[in-house]
Amino acid sequence: MAVITPQPGIMDIALYEGGKSHLDGVAQVLKLSSNENPLGPPPSAIAALTQAAAGMHLYPSTDHADLRAAIAEMWQVEADRVICGVGSDEVLQFVTQAFAGPGDEIIYTEHGFSMYPILANMAGATPVKVPEAVRVVDVDAILGAVTDRTRIVLLTNPGNPTGTILPDEDLVRLADGLPDSVILVIDGAYTEYAEGYDGGRSLAKERPNVLMTRTFSKIYGLGGLRVGWGYGPKALIDVMTRIRQPFNLSVVQLAAAEAALRDRDWLDTCSALNADQRARLTGALRQLGVECDESQTNFVLARFASPDEAGAADATLQADGIIVRRVTGYGFPEGLRITVGDAEQTGRVIDSLTRWRAA
Numbered sequence: 001m002a003v004i005t006p007q008p009g010i011m012d013i014a015l016y017e018g019g020k021s022h023l024d025g026v027a028q029v030l031k032l033s034s035n036e037n038p039l040g041p042p043p044s045a046i047a048a049l050t051q052a053a054a055g056m057h058l059y060p061s062t063d064h065a066d067l068r069a070a071i072a073e074m075w076q077v078e079a080d081r082v083i084c085g086v087g088s089d090e091v092l093q094f095v096t097q098a099f100a101g102p103g104d105e106i107i108y109t110e111h112g113f114s115m116y117p118i119l120a121n122m123a124g125a126t127p128v129k130v131p132e133a134v135r136v137v138d139v140d141a142i143l144g145a146v147t148d149r150t151r152i153v154l155l156t157n158p159g160n161p162t163g164t165i166l167p168d169e170d171l172v173r174l175a176d177g178l179p180d181s182v183i184l185v186i187d188g189a190y191t192e193y194a195e196g197y198d199g200g201r202s203l204a205k206e207r208p209n210v211l212m213t214r215t216f217s218k219i220y221g222l223g224g225l226r227v228g229w230g231y232g233p234k235a236l237i238d239v240m241t242r243i244r245q246p247f248n249l250s251v252v253q254l255a256a257a258e259a260a261l262r263d264r265d266w267l268d269t270c271s272a273l274n275a276d277q278r279a280r281l282t283g284a285l286r287q288l289g290v291e292c293d294e295s296q297t298n299f300v301l302a303r304f305a306s307p308d309e310a311g312a313a314d315a316t317l318q319a320d321g322i323i324v325r326r327v328t329g330y331g332f333p334e335g336l337r338i339t340v341g342d343a344e345q346t347g348r349v350i351d352s353l354t355r356w357r358a359a
């Protein structure tokens with residue numbers, strides 16, 4: 001009997017493990033495991049989505065012209081060098097699929113986003129993991145790992161789960177050191193939380209081989225809606241567009257994302273709240289003897305004395321109905337990544353950890 005067999009390599013692709021969203025026996029959990037916006041979606045986006053829904057019998061725009069125009073205006077980029085996707089995940093898939101294949105290598109860093117090796121495998125390419133320095137991306141280690149098979153370097157900046165940022169001069173040094181044939185992808189999922197950082201925009205504007213990716217899932221509060229975008233040289237965007245489904249974004253996704261983007265007050269409100277609560281959480285953790293770096297994102301990587309201690313703290317948080325992220329798979333068995341919540345939520349985390357410490 002004939003057997004249906006998948007294409008070679010497909011069964012080697014790992015399944016993505018997302019953050020937990022429920023706890024057995026707890027009706028109302030506080031989910032601080034996926035770096036979502038504690039204020040929810042902007043009301044302006046809900047209104048635009050509701051209005052757009054009345055037109056959902058019609059196919060959406062294939063070229064995303066309105067959303068790209070809004071992105072261009074807001075972030076001072078050229079609209080014809082922007083590509084939109086179903087979350088930045090899809091934009092990352094476009095670039096890996098379009099520019100790497102069997103026999104090619106895709107470099108990512110030790111604490112990089114867990115989708116990177118999966119995306120490399122999805123493209124049929126070989127993921128190459130490069131060590132980081134002390135919780136910061138190591139430019140020399142990346143440059144040292146480049147071979148004549150390297151096609152792409154995937155870099156998260158600011159980092160997840162480290163929360164640290166590679167300074168502009170190091171980003172430039174990395175771009176300068178890479179051959180022109182290697183694409184540098186600067187994944188800026190958390191760019192808006194980092195003060196004075198352009199997410200790699202100036203590099204993506206000038207260089208023939210730099211692509212910046214961004215998302216509506218974090219500061220814009222639209223993680224469940226799934227919209228992201230990329231900006232880079234026209235030649236790269238043109239290639240990526242060939243493998244984009246013409247109707248990849250729905251009428252409601254397009255309308256809500258555009259409204260959120262034009263809502264500058266929302267950005268300011270979320271950014272200010274995050275900065276305040278992040279400072280408060282960082283300070284409280286340190287007072288409890290838990291180490292953490294200054295975060296440039298909407299989460300804090302809390303480093304405990306040992307994996308067991310992190311497990312015990314996690315158990316206390318869970319007993320209090322709070323879900324944070326164990327980041328063992330990201331190379332931090334002693335770490336808990338805690339999303340910065342609003343004032344009340346941050347208070348609950350601090351109270352819970354204070355009780356854990358006192359026990």
Ligand code: PMP
Pocket residue numbers: 086087088089090113156160187189214215216217223226227228
């Ligand atoms: N890059 C990084 C570093 C992330 O943390 C995430 C989401 N956790 C993504 C990309 C993907 O985000 P989305 O697909 O929701 O835009």
